[in-house]
Amino acid sequence: MKPFILILTTLTLTFGSLTASSQAAPNNEESLHWYVKLEEAQAESKKTDKPIFAFFTGSDWCGWCMKLQANVFRKPAFVAWANENVILLELDYPRRKQLPPELAAQNRELKNFFQPRGFPTIWIFDMSYNEEAKSYQITPFGNLGYPSGSQPGQEEVKFIQTANQILANKDKMQQQQQPAAN
Numbered sequence: 618m619k620p621f622i623l624i625l626t627t628l629t630l631t632f633g634s635l636t637a638s639s640q641a642a643p644n645n646e647e648s649l650h651w652y653v654k655l656e657e658a659q660a661e662s663k664k665t666d667k668p669i670f671a672f673f674t675g676s677d678w679c680g681w682c683m684k685l686q687a688n689v690f691r692k693p694a695f696v697a698w699a700n701e702n703v704i705l706l707e708l709d710y711p712r713r714k715q716l717p718p719e720l721a722a723q724n725r726e727l728k729n730f731f732q733p734r735g736f737p738t739i740w741i742f743d744m745s746y747n748e749e750a751k752s753y754q755i756t757p758f759g760n761l762g763y764p765s766g767s768q769p770g771q772e773e774v775k776f777i778q779t780a781n782q783i784l785a786n787k788d789k790m791q792q793q794q795q796p797a798a799n
Contacts, residue, residue: 648696649690649696649699649700649705650705651672651705651706651707652704652705652706652707653706653707653708653709653720654720654723655669655706655723655727655744658704658705658706659744659753661704662704662743662744663745665704667702667703667704668702668703668704668741668742668743668758668784668787669703669704669706669741669742669743669744670699670703670704670705670706670739670740670741670780671706671708671727671731671739671740671741671742672705672706672707672708672737672739673708673710673727673728673731673733673736673737673738673739673740674707674708674709674710674736674737675709675710675711675712675736676707676709676711677711677712677713677714678711678712678713679736679737681736681737681762681763682736682737684763685737685762685763685772688772688773689764689772689773689776692772692773694773694774694777695773695776695777698777698780702780702784703741703780708724708727708728709724710724710728710736730755731757731760733760735762737762737763738760738761738762739760739761739762739780740757740759740760741757741758741759741760741780741783741784741787742755742756742757742758743755743756743758743787744756756790758783758784758786758787758790759782759783759786759787760783761776761779761780761783764776764779
């Protein structure tokens with residue numbers, strides 16, 4: 618009986634530590650933290666004053682999505698850029714696995730709102746809560762996809778340049794929305 622309890626305790630501690638470590642990756646130069654729930658990404662966006670970077674993907678069927686992850690998202694330059702500039706949100710539309718119903722509904726609503734024409738598509742946006750309407754308001758800044766026409770092995774360079782242009786548009790939009798100082 619004692620060995621069974623010891624093994625059970627060891628397994629529980631091992632799986633417990635794996636579960637705890639997989640729930641929140643540290644946000645440093647070596648890793649990326651991808652949110653899957655919009656509400657959590659929005660809270661972090663509000664706290665850090667960074668826009669949301671929504672990655673529309675088909676994780677188990679979209680070859681270009683997998684290529685984007687390998688050639689851009691896993692590169693150190695992108696990891697550093699993303700950790701400094703955006704809050705990452707993965708919106709998955711798998712074919713061979715089933716998402717929890719609330720996550721599938723959230724992703725469906727965002728797909729209907731942004732209407733990506735294909736996968737992968739990335740939208741960069743801000744989101745705020747409108748007290749009067751009791752709803753969220755999304756302000757899109759721009760979108761991008763796989764960096765076509767980039768030099769092989771340098772895809773992250775073109776991708777980051779395009780993303781930085783979108784962030785520059787965000788800054789211009791915000792300046793235009795501010796009332797002129799007298």
